[in-house]
Amino acid sequence: MLIKRNILLFFRDKANVFFSLLAVFIIIGLHVLFLGNMLEQVLQAELGFQSDKAGIVMTSITLAGMVAVTSVTSCMGALGISVADKKDAVKDFLTSPVSRGKITISYILGSAAVGLIMTVTALILCIIYITANGGSVPGFTDTARLLLTAVLSVLCGNSMVYFVTTLVKSQNAFSAVSTVIGTLIGFLMGIYIPVGTMPNAVQWVIKCFPMSHAAGMFKQVIADGELSELFAAAPPEALEGFREVFGVVFTYGDFTSGFWFSASILAATTAVIYVLSSAVMKARKSNFMH
Amino acid sequence: MIIQVDNLSKAYGNVKAVKGISFAVREGSLFSFLGTNGAGKSTTINILTTLLAKTSGKAAVGGFDVVKDAQKVRNLIGVVFQDNVLDPILTVRENLTVRGSLYGLSGVKLKNAVENAVKIAGVSEFATRPYGKLSGGQRRRTDIARALVHTPRLLFLDEPTTGLDPKTRRDMWLMIRDLQKNSGMTVFLTTHYMEEAAESDDIVVIHKGEVKAHGTPLELKMEYCSDLLKMTLDNGDYIERKLEKTTDALSIIDGYRNRIANVEIINGTLDDVFLNLTEGLEHVD
Numbered sequence: 001m002l003i004k005r006n007i008l009l010f011f012r013d014k015a016n017v018f019f020s021l022l023a024v025f026i027i028i029g030l031h032v033l034f035l036g037n038m039l040e041q042v043l044q045a046e047l048g049f050q051s052d053k054a055g056i057v058m059t060s061i062t063l064a065g066m067v068a069v070t071s072v073t074s075c076m077g078a079l080g081i082s083v084a085d086k087k088d089a090v091k092d093f094l095t096s097p098v099s100r101g102k103i104t105i106s107y108i109l110g111s112a113a114v115g116l117i118m119t120v121t122a123l124i125l126c127i128i129y130i131t132a133n134g135g136s137v138p139g140f141t142d143t144a145r146l147l148l149t150a151v152l153s154v155l156c157g158n159s160m161v162y163f164v165t166t167l168v169k170s171q172n173a174f175s176a177v178s179t180v181i182g183t184l185i186g187f188l189m190g191i192y193i194p195v196g197t198m199p200n201a202v203q204w205v206i207k208c209f210p211m212s213h214a215a216g217m218f219k220q221v222i223a224d225g226e227l228s229e230l231f232a233a234a235p236p237e238a239l240e241g242f243r244e245v246f247g248v249v250f251t252y253g254d255f256t257s258g259f260w261f262s263a264s265i266l267a268a269t270t271a272v273i274y275v276l277s278s279a280v281m282k283a284r285k286s287n288f289m290h
Numbered sequence: 291m292i293i294q295v296d297n298l299s300k301a302y303g304n305v306k307a308v309k310g311i312s313f314a315v316r317e318g319s320l321f322s323f324l325g326t327n328g329a330g331k332s333t334t335i336n337i338l339t340t341l342l343a344k345t346s347g348k349a350a351v352g353g354f355d356v357v358k359d360a361q362k363v364r365n366l367i368g369v370v371f372q373d374n375v376l377d378p379i380l381t382v383r384e385n386l387t388v389r390g391s392l393y394g395l396s397g398v399k400l401k402n403a404v405e406n407a408v409k410i411a412g413v414s415e416f417a418t419r420p421y422g423k424l425s426g427g428q429r430r431r432t433d434i435a436r437a438l439v440h441t442p443r444l445l446f447l448d449e450p451t452t453g454l455d456p457k458t459r460r461d462m463w464l465m466i467r468d469l470q471k472n473s474g475m476t477v478f479l480t481t482h483y484m485e486e487a488a489e490s491d492d493i494v495v496i497h498k499g500e501v502k503a504h505g506t507p508l509e510l511k512m513e514y515c516s517d518l519l520k521m522t523l524d525n526g527d528y529i530e531r532k533l534e535k536t537t538d539a540l541s542i543i544d545g546y547r548n549r550i551a552n553v554e555i556i557n558g559t560l561d562d563v564f565l566n567l568t569e570g571l572e573h574v575d
Binding site: 012013092094096097 | 339340341361364365367369371373374375376377379380384387388389391392393394396436
């Protein structure tokens, strides 16, 4: 019932839904306005020939990144409820016999549910757009891989945002942090600007930011098929170079991340962050009884 | 005794908010807890409602220690907070359902509990409207419905009528009285309005973290304030006397029998008791 409450509170608050999607709207806006064209030209230069598929491939890569961003920002909106509750509602919960653990879990699961609903919706819209514009319809294996990516991406994004909520005390602080994260996330996950065009140090930041792997996994499933068709005539190094520049895969020295490696990164990060969060919660001694 | 407090203290760092207070509340009574802002009222309520850890002393609700048996205490109590703790974008009924589930209620049981609370608190007219869109009085009623959803034995009301208009305040008050009389529920109330406290069975006045007085409204009036006799004589002279007992006025009036233009006896009120106990003490300090 508490989980249902948290989900309802998110979707009933239209402003909250809008603002948690703001980063997504910015990505779409930027892409439509100028990024799309620019990236298309980059790709055509890389290929060395003109292809009418170049536009949709670049759009799929951007949209794949957008889906990954959704999984973080929607959790941010949903977990904002737990921060808002710290002001008044928490008193009501704490004078009730419900266990404290249950309250915490209801925030995490409620937010995960919100994240999953939003991410899968974004994913469906994205696939519809791509197939309507000449992209291919994902088969069964790809659909399964997309859903798995959505789940892992939401779990990981959710854990990171949850960790933030354990650190902030007021709603003002949380909205400030949300604004910063919402603005930076597109860069941190290498979506606004191709990873390969950034300075080396920044590239490493992106490579080490776990959520970039969620974006990478979405890109692999959504765009890899079209990419290999496009690059069929080009030497294999060209395709590899392109995938690296656009954050479809990440290289660490000689090692190149694949789908399952990225999946493990997301799962491991989720686990580590929850352990960290509970440590922070325990370390925080408050006057309130638990 | 549904509440038993013995030598209870709470300190925030060096600041002692509550300094070893003791009092008890009878089961089924209407109990008023009076004090100025900062007297330690909220701290005491927060300890009794298991929100706040105490520094020392003992506090038990329904025979259960508020620290060791906090969960059992939580099952017994309903709390109406000063602030709005319900969700503004959920309807009254949704709010009650969510909060009712915190007591382990579900399915038909939860539904019945919600409908029962809706009926008792008289919120059925606006039960399908969002809490945030209600008027102050409707919101308060909903808060009370929420506190009653699990039929508690003890209801805490922290300044329930503050900020309400006089009519709503009276209605609210009648409802609380009815509840306490009809259901035998104990009501623990803090208020700024003395006329409300005047109707309670017992009053405790707390000031600067200490209990300054404990008794029925009548006992407090007898002890801490006096009646006042005011007379104007036919030659324009004005006489004012404090009275030990109201009947003392008779002999004084009798002495001026033929010269009186106007006589007035003013009863001491709980306001006087409160001011005497709090302001008076401040001067002594």
